[in-house]
Amino acid sequence: MDRALTGLTFAELTDALGSRTRALAARKWLFGTRPLPQVLPARVEGVAAERWSALRERSPLPAWEPAGRREDPDGTTKIALRLGQATVETVLIPADGRSTVCVSSQAGCTRHCRFCATATLGFQRQLTAAEIVLQYAIARAEAPDDRPARNVVFMGMGEPFDNLDEVLRAVNVLTGEAAPGLGHQHVTVSTSGVLPEMKRFLATSRAQLALSLNATTDEQRERLMPHNRTWPIASLLGALREDAAGGSGRRYFVEYVLWRDVNDTDEDARRLAALLADLPAHVNLIPHNAFEGNPLVPPAPERVLAFQKIVHDAGVRCLIRWPRGRDIAAACGQLALVSSNNGYS
Numbered sequence: 001m002d003r004a005l006t007g008l009t010f011a012e013l014t015d016a017l018g019s020r021t022r023a024l025a026a027r028k029w030l031f032g033t034r035p036l037p038q039v040l041p042a043r044v045e046g047v048a049a050e051r052w053s054a055l056r057e058r059s060p061l062p063a064w065e066p067a068g069r070r071e072d073p074d075g076t077t078k079i080a081l082r083l084g085q086a087t088v089e090t091v092l093i094p095a096d097g098r099s100t101v102c103v104s105s106q107a108g109c110t111r112h113c114r115f116c117a118t119a120t121l122g123f124q125r126q127l128t129a130a131e132i133v134l135q136y137a138i139a140r141a142e143a144p145d146d147r148p149a150r151n152v153v154f155m156g157m158g159e160p161f162d163n164l165d166e167v168l169r170a171v172n173v174l175t176g177e178a179a180p181g182l183g184h185q186h187v188t189v190s191t192s193g194v195l196p197e198m199k200r201f202l203a204t205s206r207a208q209l210a211l212s213l214n215a216t217t218d219e220q221r222e223r224l225m226p227h228n229r230t231w232p233i234a235s236l237l238g239a240l241r242e243d244a245a246g247g248s249g250r251r252y253f254v255e256y257v258l259w260r261d262v263n264d265t266d267e268d269a270r271r272l273a274a275l276l277a278d279l280p281a282h283v284n285l286i287p288h289n290a291f292e293g294n295p296l297v298p299p300a301p302e303r304v305l306a307f308q309k310i311v312h313d314a315g316v317r318c319l320i321r322w323p324r325g326r327d328i329a330a331a332c333g334q335l336a337l338v339s340s341n342n343g344y345s
């Protein structure tokens with residue numbers, strides 16, 4: 001089957017349209033049209049009519065429908081999209097001078113992290129590269145003019161490294177030549193630690209990696225993230241060390257969700273710093289975002305600050321990601337629209 005338009009690399013698009021100039025015009029349309037229509041128009045400026053209509057036949061947009069939209073008072077916007085039978089969520093997060101788009105890589109998720117709302121949905125299906133890039137195009141069209149969507153994080157629903165081929169293709173479309181032309185340093189793929197595919201990603205992509213570590217001992221991590229039994233902490237950090245030793249020049253984002261009385265002690269903080277001591281790592285501390293039916297709770301803010309101080313004083317860069325979009329259940333780990341109608345009006 002032919003690929004949908006948003007999943008074509010620039011080389012493939014050039015091939016299909018017979019010239020770079022037309023391919024550039026098509027990309028400009030795709031990432032410059034506000035709002036993005038559900039169906040491709042009959043004509044696009046700068047592309048010969050017969051070329052465009054042939055492309056439109058073979059490579060339409062992926063089937064999509066808006067399925068809900070909610071805006072938090074802090075500006076974070078959660079967009080639900082129906083993609084065939086599946087519904088996924090994409091989050092637009094405006095910041096100073098730029099916006100970040102958080103995309104989903106699967107409908108549901110293949111992993112079973114005990115703290116994540118998406119896991120409660122089970123796995124529905126893989127998203128195609130075209131559906132991943134489509135999420136970016138739709139969200140980008142909603143970004144405020146003075147805060148263009150220049151960053152993409154693969155931190156929505158799903159485990160990107162259980163769908164790596166499509167994720168790599170999407171990264172390629174986002175960062176390749178022509179619009180949207182994002183920098184590799186502005187695209188971050190986040191994993192719960194699927195080791196073989198994490199290694200493949202590090203070896204083949206120049207995009208950034210975030211590892212959701214979330215614990216400092218295997219015993220603790222296994223309880224939270226069952227696949228840690230297969231790929232324990234030392235093996236994951238070992239792969240990062242190897243990548244660093246190979247001269248990749250990368251820094252690694254390490255996500256650490258904090259739960260009260262689970263992984264938030266001074267000892268945890270010291271162990272975390274020790275684990276990362278010889279790595280160019282940036283820790284992002286994320287106080288847990290609660291959701292219905294889940295017993296975990298975030299620590300008090302003072303505990304989060306104390307934890308950060310210990311990690312920081314041990315010489316490891318460490319930022320706190322205070323939740324955004326919590327009012328609309330768009331914060332990390334809260335994407336689970338399908339089962340619950342999750343706050344859409």
Ligand code: SAH
Binds near residue numbers: 116157191332
């Ligand atoms: N599967 C990938 C990407 C999706 S999760 C991964 O695990 O990295 C994106 C981030 O949200 C991860 O760092 C995850 O640990 C975090 N997260 C999941 N559930 C959360 C919750 N309830 N509260 C706060 N962060 C959560």
